[in-house]
Amino acid sequence: MPETFEYRNKTQKYYSLGELTGSIRKVIAKAYTSAYWVKTEIAKLNFYPYSGHCYPDLVEKQNNKVVAQIRSTIWSGTFDAITKKFRQATGENLSEGMTVLFLVRVVYHEQHGLSLNILDVEPSFTLGEMAREKQQAIQRLKKEGLFDLNKQLAFPLLPKNIAVISVETSKGYHDFLNILQNNRYGYHFEQTLFPALLQGEGAVKSIVQQLKAIAHYTGRFDVVVIIRGGGGDVGLSAYNNYTLAKEVAGFPLPVITGIGHATNETVTEMITFANKITPTDVAYFLIEKFEHFHALVYNLEEKLKKGSSRFLAKQTEALNSFTGVFNQQVRFLVEQNKGRLQLYQSVIASLSRRFLATEKNNLLELITHLQYKPVGVILHEKEKISRLNEMLLLLSKQNLKNQAMMLQHLESRLKLLKPENVLKRGYSITRLNKKALKHAGEAKPGDTIITVLSGGKIESTITKINKNE
Known part of the structure; x- marks a missing residue:
């Protein structure tokens, strides 16, 4: 109440x-x-x-x-x-x-x-x-010209370096790695994991953050894959989110999804370069690109071999034909110029004999010159060495004399600095408790001090200390 x-x-x-x-x-x-x-x-x-x-x-x-x-x-x-x-x-x-x-x-x-x-x-x-x-997300992406943007990117011939957005412990991620690393052709892939939440609360923010991180290293990667597995169809509404879809659509590298959703395709799956349903499908897709490139190279190699064989056959045939014609022409020219060749042969033989005789005389003169020239060179160098030895001996004696005089001078200066010589010049040493007293503040009235002079020691007691102002 x-x-x-x-x-x-x-x-x-x-x-x-x-x-x-x-x-x-x-x-x-x-x-x-x-x-x-x-x-x-x-x-x-x-x-x-x-x-x-x-x-x-x-x-x-x-x-x-x-x-x-x-x-x-x-x-x-x-x-x-x-x-x-x-x-x-x-x-x-x-x-x-x-x-x-x-x-x-x-x-x-x-x-x-x-x-x-x-x-x-x-x-x-x-x-x-x-x-x-x-639907709102789809319409907005189309209106902004983003819906087909990622699909229009050029896909690399060899998607070797892969940025993977997934969960390290998920079955789908490990299936993906197993297919890539154990492919029967031995193709080598480099994959870098960017871990993220892939479903439920926080998935959009987590995936967008990892896409932004990958964007800083686009030069290192060829493609981006977003894969999840083992979670069924639960938690996929994040992939209809406009913010995530926009980030994927405008990404500078081709994005491939494998998020395990076979029906009712999400917006993100619609706008990616390729959607392959499961992580293993994504792995096979990448291997298929290598196979396609390998087949392309093999076909070009076969065409090159066949073309080269045909070209060599034609060139060999042409060369054989040219060789026959050339031999006939040579024989004709030889017969036609046989007399001239014999004349040239006689002239060349005569000139050769004269040249050899001249060079023989020049060689004899050179040998005679070389027999006597080394003796003069040796004597000259010997005399030069003798003069250098005398000069070196003279300089060494002078240097030793100078060093001796310097040592004597230093010795006399050191003697002057000996404690007993310093005391003789009127200086003294005052000790307090066997230690040199350096400042008046270190002693006090009543202390006993010992003053060392040239002729002995004086022991005294301090009665008063007058400090400098």
Whole structure:
């Protein structure tokens, strides 16, 4: 029951918080007696695996602005049933950002406030929303001229260096590697893994991030493949997302998908250079490109061999024909110029004999000259060496004399620096506790000091210290 108090000369009623919240609960329970179908977007799922309960945050947006928001609950048993029903119908799990149609009851609790208790879901509504969003993405890509952009890229003759977006532990990725690395032709591929989430929440952001990372190294790669396997048809709505499809469509390298979705092709699969359904299909596609190039080279090699053989045969035939004609012409010319050749032979023989005689005389003169010239050269060099020895001896003596004088000078200077000689010049050494006293601040009145002079030591006691100003 309410109580009263005086407020500004009037008697006022007041209620406890429990009474007020209890009243609110009763009003809401009376006003909202039925369950209601509500269209909403899941802003945050808030699923707790330990308890199995789920506490979604639900919102409504207009022009990307939140215009309504409320908390909700799905108890564990209901959540399991709803999730199973939704997955069977849509191929997706309930996830953040998804627009759904929930059957709810309005609940107010004195401690937890207002919330909606979710009882059921209508998957067909979400399927319609997903189909609408898919069509919107397709139309937008076509309007922006991006839909066929990746398909128009030139595919490399040998796609050897491959950037792979996948999950390292997935079966599809390992099947892909096995096919490539163990192909029967021995073709060698270089693949680099860029790990990413491939389905469900976060898939779009993760794949886009890895595409941007690969874009920094486009010179290192020939193609990009996006492959997943072992996950069935669940979680593929991400591949209808406009942001992901746009990134793939505008990518500077050909993109090939193998995400294991045989029916109802996604937008991303539509706009890639090639969609090969499964990771193994992608691997065989790449090997097929090598086979095609190998066949092309083999055919060119065969054509080259045949063409070369025909060319050589023709050239051999022409050469044989030319050789016969050439031999006939040579024989004719020899017979025709036989007399002239004999004259030339006689002249050449005479000139050769005269040349040999002249060169023989020149050779004899050279031998005589070489017999006497080396003796003069040796004597001259011997005399030069003797003069160099005398000069070297003289310079060595002079250098030794100079070094001796320098040593004597240094010795006399060192003697002057001996402690006993320094003391003789009027200097002294004062010691305190057997250590040289270097500064007046190191001693104090009452200390006993020893002064070392040239003729002996003086022991004295400090009575006063006058420090320099």
